[in-house]
Amino acid sequence: MSFRAGFHAPIRHCHPMTTDRYNSREAEPRWRTVWDEQGIFATKNEDPRPKYYVLEMFPYPSGRIHMGHVRNYTMGDVVARYKRAMGFNVLHPMGWDAFGMPAENAAMAQKVHPKTWTYDNIAAMKKQLQSMGLSLDWAREFATCDPTYYKHQQKMFLDFLRAGLVERKQSKVNWDPVDQTVLANEQVIDGRGWRSGALVEQRDLTQWFFRISDYAQDLLDEIDRLERWPDKVRTMQRNWIGRSEGLLIRFALDPKTAPNAETELEIFTTRHDTLFGAKFMALSADHPLATAAARKNPALAAFIAECKKVGTAQEAIEKAEKLGFDTGIRAIHPFDPDWKLPVYVANFILMDYGTGAIFGCPAHDQRDLDFVNKYGLGNVPVVCPPGQDPKTFVITDVAFDGDGRMINSRFLDGMTIEEAKEEVAKRLEIEKRGNRPVGQRQVNFRLRDWGISRQRYWGCPIPVIHCEACGVVPVPDKDLPVTLPDDIDFDKSGNPLDRHPTWKNVPCPQCGKPARRETDTMDTFVDSSWYFARFTDPWRTDTPTDRAMVDAWLPVDQYIGGIEHAILHLLYSRFFTRAMMKTGHVGMKEPFAGLFTQGMVVHETYRKPNGEWVMPADVKIETVGDQRRAALAATGEPVEIGSIEKMSKSKKNTVDPDDIIESFGADTARWFMLSDSPPDRDVIWTEEGVQGAWRFVQRLWRLVGETADIGKAAPSAKPASFEPEALAVRKAAHKALARVSEDIEKLRFNRCVAHIYECANAMSAAIGAVDAPEKVTPDLAFAMKEAANILVQLFAPMMPHLAEECWAALGHKSLVSLQAWPKVEPDLLVEDTVTLPVQVNGKKRADITVARGAGNADIEAAVLTLDAVKKALDGKAPKKVIVVPHRIVNVVA
């Protein structure tokens, strides 16, 4: 497949009213130079106009931009340019999410320093982004790996530490026993380390945590007020936070079976109503009771060791076959001292949630049911669905988790689930064992604290010093930033900071004795949790933010990025903003007032018969009838066309934005990324689609040229009246204007594109109707000139270079980028008559055209005289006639 169509030599068009083809390669850089020289996209903080902050998620500097970036940044740019035209002082900045693993991988693979690699990539990607013609304020650019940025991050870490928002605790990491290093989940493939292939183990480390769970309730509550966020993201965040109201229950242990004379086992449950359906207890492999029992039981110890070989990824843990091991411990049912329950260690119980222990009621929980069916523990249903006979209701393979009435539950029988929960809670709250109630109501969250420690070099150093005498000592403000040492080596695995000969050895700031630096760096999600605040005053050196500036600009009015960030990045940023508020760095808690999540860019895949992936640029597609066939462009070797998938390096189905911009121009790429597909859905990159966009660029250029000729005959004053042809053009232009404005506000860019096509089609039709120059009446000339001005302004946010060129061709001396958005004439949107579809019993049988203000009774009478309606009624009187004004008429026979 060739992307070189743009290289066709410019061809002189024969139409007398047109000029040369539009040459994007010449025009685009020329207009960018004009914008730069006039500095029209630099934003002044002291500008008095109302503010609008539009932000796209900043990129990781991988080296080249991809089509996903083109789509994301084009959408943001359309909003920025539109809001500027609407009179706002727009902040539209760009920076780099520059810390992360790929730089270290490059260092290992290519012997290039992460810093060099990163800054080289930034330079290359910046050039690419600039070729897109984005209206960015580059003066505010920074990278998160700049010490001038992470200095403030370290300061805030220490502020958070002093404010009690940070703590150290044990948590698990993926440990590669061969490479002796910590692995990211991404680096664990089927339970094995990606380089060594060794089976990964869970290992405990003491790590730093942000106490995001302190804010769980507030983060949940405030979701209700994020009205300009997609519902799906709000739902996902609610589920992620996972608030549940339940009961803590202390089960007594049978003393004869407790390994170290433990007396009880505390569990958390949300289904205390099902207590009489309990069949077993289950402990996490990390539960202290499990550890204690394993000391005397080698088989159990082996089972626990096996459980820890799954790695730390939630998905892997929950997908693994559900296994359990009977510890021999027996728990006593809280309502029946003679009822003993076996205590298992099970691989699907998480130590992080609740108390790391549960009671299992198999009839009403699928996981528990699978578990008892495997170990032959049986089940007793205790909730009976309505309409079921309790005597015959049995559970075999499918647990029942719906509503119903209690059965087989002694004093709970006949109650609803809610009543039973209440009764159980009441009784167990009153009952005391050792001065504490046996049951205690508790609200639990699934959300865990945010572990930010990373055993890696290329991240923001955690600014503390460990002293044997003084413990953890914050690095004094005057010593910030703690910068990364440049002299590091990646020859060995593990963290280069940890094995650096000198960097970590420092005197304790408190007692002066030899101490050592923290060698963990911060999760890169920390870097991206406040960059939006830094953009408001990135020049400030003494504090992370200027309160006057940050409070004036935040929240971000429109944030745009990938759906893959729906939970973590957005939730962490919401937490971080709260933490910054608590420590005085911002004056509000919600950073993003409006959020939009765009879909991915996907593409067909191509494979040689030997299974090797082939790049689209190397493939030539032929269409024979309905059949599409692919072959290698160079050799003609046939290639199989595969499924459409997310563009990825591994499947080689990527298209390089540079190639597209070079061949067709940035405007074509931008236009195509906005066309057709709804912005929140995936868009399929196709050669035909680019060609179509490119043809439309040329068509607009011709259309504006032709219209400019016609418009020369236009009177300077608006004519008093317009003939039907001219009126039709005016109506089309103003209708497009109204609709494009509305759809940009809602980020429905695909519909904007359709409206612009419709406007252009109407103008083309009007030009087509002019077969002689004398047919151009003054009113038509005026209408065409007006329509051309509107049309150019409508596509200016999407194709800004072409728009400038067209604006100049229309005779304007100013820049279209600086024009105010045109005003709709509302009269032109209203039609005098309305055509209503007429249905009989919901099926369309006719149309009827009535005056705009016609009354329902008149419409009803007119409808009943229609032949089609009479025929359908067959002489009978209608039962009912429904008239929906301006919409439809339905005759019910």
Place this chain on the structure above:
RNA sequence: GCGGACGUGGCGGAAUGGUAGACGCAAGGGACUUAAAAUCCCUUGGGAGCAAUCCCGUGUGGGUUCGAGUCCCACCGUCCGCACCA
């Protein structure tokens, strides 16, 4: 496993519960041209009919409604996230 979405012509899609298929792409036919490219015009969900017109049709099966692509229930299929990828 848990959570979230999506499903409409040959394709991308449009449609405040109110004419299903706007707009674009592709395809077919025609005009222009020595020819090609480019451009312009016409046709294009399926079926019946000379035609007017009629029947069917929004993943599948039910339901609510005067009226369902849209709302409700169940199912099937596809995609995304799951805390150390960014």
